[in-house]
Amino acid sequence: xxxxxxxxxxxxxxxxxxxxxxxxxxxxxxxxxxxxxxxxxxxxxxxxxxxxxxxxxxxxxxxxxxxxxxxxxxxxxxxxxxxxxxxxxxxxxxxxxxxxxxxxxxxxxxxxxxxxxxxxxxxxxxxxxxxxxxxxxxxxxxxxxxxxxxxxxxxxxxxxxxxxxxxxxxxxxxxxxxxxxxxxxxxxxxxxxxxxxxxxxxxxxxxxxxxxxxxxxxxxxxxxxxxxxxxxxxxxxxxxxxxxxxxxxxxxxxxxxxxxxxxxxxxxxxxxxx
Amino acid sequence: xxxxxxxxxxxxxxxxxxxxxxxxxxxxxxxxxxxxxxxxxxxxxxxxxxxxxxxxxxxxxxxxxxxxxxxxxxxxxxxxxxxxxxxxxxxxxxxxxxxxxxxxxxxxxxxxxxxxxxxxxxxxxxxxxxxxxxxxxxxxxxxxxxxxxxxxxxxxxxxxxxxxxxxxxxxxxxxxxxxxxxxxxxxxxxxxxxxxxxxxxxxxxxxxxxxxxxxxxxxx
Ligand code: HEM
Ligand code: SF4
Ligand code: FES
Numbered sequence: 339x340x341x342x343x344x345x346x347x348x349x350x351x352x353x354x355x356x357x358x359x360x361x362x363x364x365x366x367x368x369x370x371x372x373x374x375x376x377x378x379x380x381x382x383x384x385x386x387x388x389x390x391x392x393x394x395x396x397x398x399x400x401x402x403x404x405x406x407x408x409x410x411x412x413x414x415x416x417x418x419x420x421x422x423x424x425x426x427x428x429x430x431x432x433x434x435x436x437x438x439x440x441x442x443x444x445x446x447x448x449x450x451x452x453x454x455x456x457x458x459x460x461x462x463x464x465x466x467x468x469x470x471x472x473x474x475x476x477x478x479x480x481x482x483x484x485x486x487x488x489x490x491x492x493x494x495x496x497x498x499x500x501x502x503x504x505x506x507x508x509x510x511x512x513x514x515x516x517x518x519x520x521x522x523x524x525x526x527x528x529x530x531x532x533x534x535x536x537x538x539x540x541x542x543x544x545x546x547x548x549x550x551x552x553x554x555x556x557x558x559x560x561x562x563x564x565x566x567x568x569x570x571x572x573x574x575x576x577x578x579x580x581x582x583x584x585x586x587x588x589x590x591x592x593x594x595x596x597x598x599x600x601x602x603x604x605x606x607x608x609x610x611x612x
Numbered sequence: 613x614x615x616x617x618x619x620x621x622x623x624x625x626x627x628x629x630x631x632x633x634x635x636x637x638x639x640x641x642x643x644x645x646x647x648x649x650x651x652x653x654x655x656x657x658x659x660x661x662x663x664x665x666x667x668x669x670x671x672x673x674x675x676x677x678x679x680x681x682x683x684x685x686x687x688x689x690x691x692x693x694x695x696x697x698x699x700x701x702x703x704x705x706x707x708x709x710x711x712x713x714x715x716x717x718x719x720x721x722x723x724x725x726x727x728x729x730x731x732x733x734x735x736x737x738x739x740x741x742x743x744x745x746x747x748x749x750x751x752x753x754x755x756x757x758x759x760x761x762x763x764x765x766x767x768x769x770x771x772x773x774x775x776x777x778x779x780x781x782x783x784x785x786x787x788x789x790x791x792x793x794x795x796x797x798x799x800x801x802x803x804x805x806x807x808x809x810x811x812x813x814x815x816x817x818x819x820x821x822x823x824x825x826x827x828x829x830x831x832x
Contacts, residue, residue, distance in 0.1 A: 371706070424709030431711075450707045457702040522713060523693075524700030525623075555624060564700030565623040565693045567720065568788045574711035583797045590794025592624045 345445060347378055354379045354440055357448040358392060360404055363461050371450070381441040385428060386411060386418060388440055389451075406465040413437040413577065416512030419519070420465055421452040426516035426575045434514065434577040454519035458526070458562040469515050471561035472529060476513075478557035479550030480533045482542045495541050508536035510578040517572035517580075523564035528572035530558050531584030538591055548595035555592055624792075626689045631792040633686035634785050638811070640679055641778070645818040651831060652821075655755035662754040687728065694721045716784035723781040730774035737761060762826035771823045779816035783809040 347353045355377045363369030376395060379388050386408050393403040409417040418435040422428035428438045443449060451465065459467040497505075509532075517528035534551055537543035543550070566585060573582050621629075650658040665672055716723070736743045738757065741750070744767050750757035762768040786808035790796040796804055825831040 421705050421707075424705050424707035425711075452705050452707070455702055455705050457700050519705075520711075522701060522704070522718070523697035524702065525697070527623075555622060559620075559623050562700055563623075564697040565626060567693065567697070567717065568784070568791045569713035569717050571711060571713050581798050582791065582801070586791050586794045586796045588794075589624055589627070589792055592622075593628060593794065596625070 347380060349380075352381045352441075353377075354381060354443060354445045354447070356388070356443065357446070359448065359450045360392070360465070361452045362404070362464055363453075364463055369461065379440055381439065383440045384411065384436055385420070385422065385438040385440065386436050389420075404465060405463040407467075408436060411436040414512060416514035419454050419467060419469075419514060419516070421454060421519055423450050426454065426519040427514075427577050431574065432577060432579050434512075437577075454515050456515075456518045456521075456524040456563070458524065459515060459518065467515075469513075471563070472513050472515060472526070474561060475526070475530055475554050475557045476533065478553040479546065480537070480554065482537060483546060484542070497541060501539055505536050505540050508532045508539075508580065508584055511536075511576075511580050512578060514577060516575050516577060518563060520571045520575035521564065521566075522569055522571060523567055524562075525566045525572075526558050526561075526563040527566040527585045527588065528576060528580055528582070530554055531588035532580045534588050534591060535584045538587075547591070548598050551588070551591045551595040552599065555588075621692075626693055627792045629685050630689040630693065631789040633682040633689070635789055636678060636682040637686060638782060638786060638789075638815075640675075640682075641782075641815050641819075645815055648822055649818060651755065651758060652825070655753075658755050658758075659752060663752055666752075683731075687724075690721065690724055714784060716780045717788075719780060720784060723777040726774060726777045727781060730770070730777075733770070737767075758822065759826055759832060762823040765827060768823035768827050772820050775816040775819045778819075779812035782812035782815060786811050 345353050355375070356379055358374045358376055359371045360374065361369055362372045374392060374395075376388070376392050379391060383391070386406070389404065389406055396403050407417045407419050409415040411418075413434045413436060416434075418427075420427070420435045422435070422438070427433060427435050428442070430438055430442055453459075453461050453465045454467045454469075456467075458471040459469055462468050511529060511532035513529065515526075515529070518524055518526050521528075534554055537550060538547050568582070568585075570582055573580065647661060648658075650661050710718075733743070737745070738761065741757070744764065745757065745760060748757075748760060750760070762771070783805075787796070787801075787804045788808075790800070790804050822831070
């Protein structure tokens, strides 16, 4: 056996000693990095569990803990949000921070942990940011208007399998905001593209298709997100591997909606005309 | 629509203006480059081509108006995009990691500004003929004027560098146009990126061949 025994914990598991640079910020301040050393981190711990260990250490030392967002810890809720060594959700593509395990880091490594950085996501405290701009975008059109009551017969609305698959792929977006954080323009186009596609390609989404597209893009712009310049960073950092296809289709749907709006029927003949 | 939708046009609207105006400019550079290659056919060929252009002022001015409008629209949206995007990023992370954004995509505003500087110089040089020609009058003798212009190494090198930056700009821009107009997907992305890079090099090498030929003495 290789001599790695001094890095094993009482369960015989490999552990890491880490140097952490973590962002500290309270409301109304500009914030700064704080350096901490953390030993005996099991490689099987998730990144959030490592942060829990750091906070426990801080409590024992009588210091303030680091605030960070989390909820499901199984990669489905979209709450966890940390930029780890410059990468939203860390170095492993296609996973959320909560599903990132410490075995992806080296012993003695220095890890920089920052919040999502974007004008539209102001820092609440430390690593927690306010992502309600996403909620506003959803409120603007991320729904279909139907009379809820007894469910209709499933086969009333036929949806070809490829269409259902495409809608499901788009619906995989968990609204975490890593696309915005990774984008050098602070653009939310991957998120908005995913949400618009998910509904715009299904029969149930058709009645509100144009209204939805225009309203969600307008809300996105008003929230202070940047403009897409096709870097592609969002796709490379999205924990659900949503592709730029949704942005291309969003662009197409937006163009379509603007043209339809421009040439929409004016109804009755104008006074004086015939 | 907001009260001031003209000062703050929709994000995708700006992108569409940028893409369409860029497409006009990209089409223009292909035509311009092809015409310039007549330099290799000799003085008579290019001088006759220039005389033909000047004999059709309607067509010439029609093209000029479209180009001026496209350039203004392209620069206007480019400036808006760049400023808004800087603000939206809020400084960005302290550690910057890039997974796939290409060099050309990250340098669009810079390559654009160099191209603009080049454009101003180029117009003063060969259209208004007020700089770098030593006060000589060439009239309809375009061939002689170009040879005189590129016989100065500093001028020729500036043209060559600018065209390499144009290649960089186009290699992101052309593929970007398809994305912006909604005509791209995972399957076509790689192919369109290759087409864009090839187009950029085609344009750049076509233009560069002329100052290079003058510098090397192949055209005199
Ligand atoms: C006059 C100086 C110029 C400036 C300041 C400029 C600046 C820019 C900027 C900032 C972008 C946005 C980057 C992006 O969205 O990816 C862009 C895109 C583009 N530019 Fe230019 N540019 C200039 C000249 C040109 C010229 C001469 C051409 C054509 C040969 C051109 C073709 C394009 C194309 C095709 C795009 C892509 C549009 C899109 O994103 O869909 N540009 N330019
Ligand atoms: S598109 Fe991906 S990165 Fe963006 S919010 Fe959805 S899941 Fe997160
Ligand atoms: S905590 Fe729910 S996705 Fe990470």
